[in-house]
Amino acid sequence: MAGKRTRATIKDVARRAGVSPTTVSHAFSGNGTVAAETAERVREAARELGYRPDTVARGLRSSRLGVLGLVVRPLDPLDTAFLEGVDYFLRFAGSAALAAVERGYGLMLVPDPTRADAPAVGLACDGFLITEPVENDPLITMLTRECVPFLGVGRDPARPASPDYLDLGTGRIVAEVLDHLAAAGGSRVAAVLGTDRNEWNLDAETAYLDWVRARGQRPLAVRRAEVAGEAGGREAGEELFGMAEPPDAVYCQTGRHAAGVLAAARARGLAVPGDVRIACGADSDSEHTRSSVPPITSVDLRPVRLARTAVAVLADRVEGIEPPVPGPAEYELIVRGSTRG
């Protein structure tokens, strides 16, 4: 397979066209000045030889490879079995790749380049998209130090807001879901939160506490790791429904948690909706929210559009343009059976 045939180089083309490598370079990059006739001859020679300028060599000089990196936090080392089920991620990554290609970039998914075992190619990217940076994200520290452009999709919760981060508007979203739960008849709303220290979780917690207190109630929040998935949600549900004063509505941060809470409620013989309303802040995993019985009310975070926006901003930055900073991301509450009896 990996044969010996070596690609034609700029020298080969130069020789064949009877010019110098410099001229060939100019003819291709449009940088210097070449007589139209010479350029044609060069182009012809190149065609005959099947020559294409080598991107890597070019990148070595220009320190631009034409590649954008996508880092998915906080799942590092990438827990692929987990991620594969997460629609949100799949859609984000697919759409980002598409948007990048449209801008003439390649988009590469890379593991955290600050890790010792990271593939070296991770460092070669011209810029990075970091989904859900964590508190004091080490990658952000590193990129800032090395002056590599990046864009957080979600804020680094420990750093001040800045044009380096796309605002997810988590607080807004959570408040709307909580309002919906209340409108659906929930009078005592609990929350199942995640444990990753990112904007999504930290702002959600704040929003939940604010919302509950504004209504003069006592917060009732439990926490389960994202990767604990449905089993974690089930545990959380059992904990909540086993209380002396159990909640009649539960807000969850992930679709899997919500599915687990739903299972726990049903196992206790609670009607959903009826005895308990369940809703989820992120339609991260359609298998769990759309396909459960009843399907779970959730929020479409529009990952496809979000990715597109993120790539546009990052590409601008890589090219030295200071792009306008988009406002909080759009989203849509999708009301399903779990809150609509």
Place this chain on the structure above:
Amino acid sequence: MAGKRTRATIKDVARRAGVSPTTVSHAFSGNGTVAAETAERVREAARELGYRPDTVARGLRSSRLGVLGLVVRPLDPLDTAFLEGVDYFLRFAGSAALAAVERGYGLMLVPDPTRADAPAVGLACDGFLITEPVENDPLITMLTRECVPFLGVGRDPARPASPDYLDLGTGRIVAEVLDHLAAAGGSRVAAVLGTDRNEWNLDAETAYLDWVRARGQRPLAVRRAEVAGEAGGREAGEELFGMAEPPDAVYCQTGRHAAGVLAAARARGLAVPGDVRIACGADSDSEHTRSSVPPITSVDLRPVRLARTAVAVLADRVEGIEPPVPGPAEYELIVRGSTRG
């Protein structure tokens, strides 16, 4: 943003550690032999300087960048608006990226590198995954000529079967769906096929013709471009249902076509299922098959697993290993309301 700070080079480290660049290189690549103590000194100097070997420069010498390219056919130039809706693609790409990372590679979505306007970085990949190669795919011609490893996900219909292609087993799948339509009561089964000249379409056509003829019936096939989507399917449905002897079952190649056929049937007042059964060969787009009324029977092609397999084979090949050739891809028929009355 794009500051001037320049990264430490191998020379800087060499100077600081009081050794030669070669020694530093060896210390990092583990290639030559370095005294343990020297290696430690080098490592320390590197740490102090924040040095990381430059992948691009390294790639220039080794002609290995550590990047796998993913080319999506036959949608070139990438029709992103279209692709974004195609779950199959999103899942395949996301999963492939994940699998690549696990193997220490980056995975990059690139437009057809044989196109003149393609981002040059496309050529820099160490190997290529080509989903659904088209007849006499020019990219395959080029890669073969340049001895670049590749793997077709699906055969190039015009070339002989070979280890260079993953077998989708299209014929098997189509036959099973047709059998299912018959079992569900269909006695005259029509087909709505696509127009892309790839394994999926060409083998499906053959399989359909074989199946119909084996039952002593006359084939009834219409064709609509994949990108025509639901509207195309609707047209096809109108054509079919307007016939003197209309079919009572329709096999479709894409979820969107199926959704269109369904709409056409309902517009005519036909009951689905009942008067007409509809099924689809590929659960390519869940919005259209899962969420239609009734939901449409379809086939899960397991893109997540398929991508994983493909990446494994390609990575082996890039590394000079001749991997075992996997058999036809797995799939699962998902029976839904459109064939289950």
Place this chain on the structure above:
DNA sequence: ATGAAAGCGCTAACAC
């Protein structure tokens, strides 16, 4: 308008 020469950062021979 064209070319010669000097590298980009790294690694592979080949000395020592």
Place this chain on the structure above:
DNA sequence: GTGTTAGCGCTTTCAT
């Protein structure tokens, strides 16, 4: 075990 010397393929001054 370590250093010297040549480049990888390209771009870029700077001459001509």
